[in-house]
Amino acid sequence: MTRALVNVPKTAKRGEIIEIRAMIQHVMETGYREGPNGVTLPRNIIKRFVCKYGAEEIFSAELFPAIAANPYMAFSTVATESGTLTFEWTDDKGATQSASAEITVT
Amino acid sequence: MTRLVLLGLLACASIGVAAEIPPQDRRSGFEFMSPQTQAMQSEETSNPGMLWVADGERLWSEPQAPAGKSCASCHAEATKSMGGVAARYPAFDEETKRPIDLMGRINQCRAKRQGAASLTYQSDELLALTAYVANQSHGMPITPPADSRLEPFRENGRAWFERRLGQLQLSCAACHDDRWGARLGGSVIPQGHPTGYPLYRLEWQNMGSLQRRLRGCLVGVRAQPFDFGAPEYVDIELFLMERARGLTMETPAVRP
């Protein structure tokens, strides 16, 4: 299991724009590097990231090998209601890793 | 290749005797970084090293077969029991009658007290556990203990620091005492303080130990690096910690 860290404010006022940060442990092997034995290391990257607020997708990204190892992303959303934000990363092989955070909107 | 030429020039120029950095001029490697890299370290939510710290927190309370004990079984909450520990390591180990670094101590607890397999210096688990333990000293001043048994080892570390090494015949001191702040190729030479380990290095695209960092400097002067876990590294660290006395612990730091 790899580690993911997400940062969402615990509370916000309705209509407030909040910043969200998400980071996950991943080599993001480009497929262009050679290993110590001279053989090209096979590509292994996270290629998709999705953030949902409740059931609705509010942000997503398609990643390429030019995204740094241990991908970090910051974006924003409007605080609409109390609930759960879920985060999902998908790699080249289709394996997913997820994380979530609660927010209370007043 | 330009970096070779630069190192050559440095070697030619380094005939003088190194002068130690006076305490008021001691500065962490943090101070020599760009504002962007500083921000990456300072903001917990963007510091990649926090991924390992978080993993270490999980491992702290994970029971290990066969004893079924976790670190927490004996040390309870790390936030209480581990505060300040990293700031006074390496410490004297009664068993081996020589200094042991924090990674070595954690590994010792794992092997002896948890009955689990010991971990390598480059394993994510040991880096994570050490980062978590050292993070409990974040913001505390480095305070090497007054333990006279450590003295001969620290002196050995100092000797290594001042000795000319490798094909380039450069001592650590020639760069880190005499030429800190100068540019070497693309990077600024820092003072070489061990304030932030284990740390996330952009060059590695990964977390790494102080020993890995020291290996890099040894390879840089074309010297044969010691193996991971070699006692020489612990002696050098003892000296580096004394040399960094009073500087603030930064684990997990970020470095270019």
Place this chain on the structure above:
Amino acid sequence: MKISRPTLDEAINSFTSGASVREGRVKFEISPLVENGNAVPVSVEVESPMTATDHVKRIALFNERNPQADVVVFHLGPRSGRARVSTRIRLAASQTVVALAETSDGAFWSARAKVIVTLAACIEDISQQ
């Protein structure tokens, strides 16, 4: 290894399906001089009210000299509130990087930046990793 890749302009063209791109509206924050090309912090902010009828749909980054021109494509919408994103990218050499935004009216806006990447000095032995 020799890699063939589209030029920067070809990559942008295929993203916009040939539509014209205007300079402006996009604020691209990236340091002109970076210590290490392995993790270069970038932020992109686009001037937009971010309403249901007038918002930014996509923000993309392209590079000139990596083995592959694409860097990332972000999908936003009215619920974003603000068209601002940050990430960290890899730059294999000193080069031009372009930030491109597509708005809900189908227009494309862009900003470009030239970045100088310096090298790390100490040589790392990768055999021990």
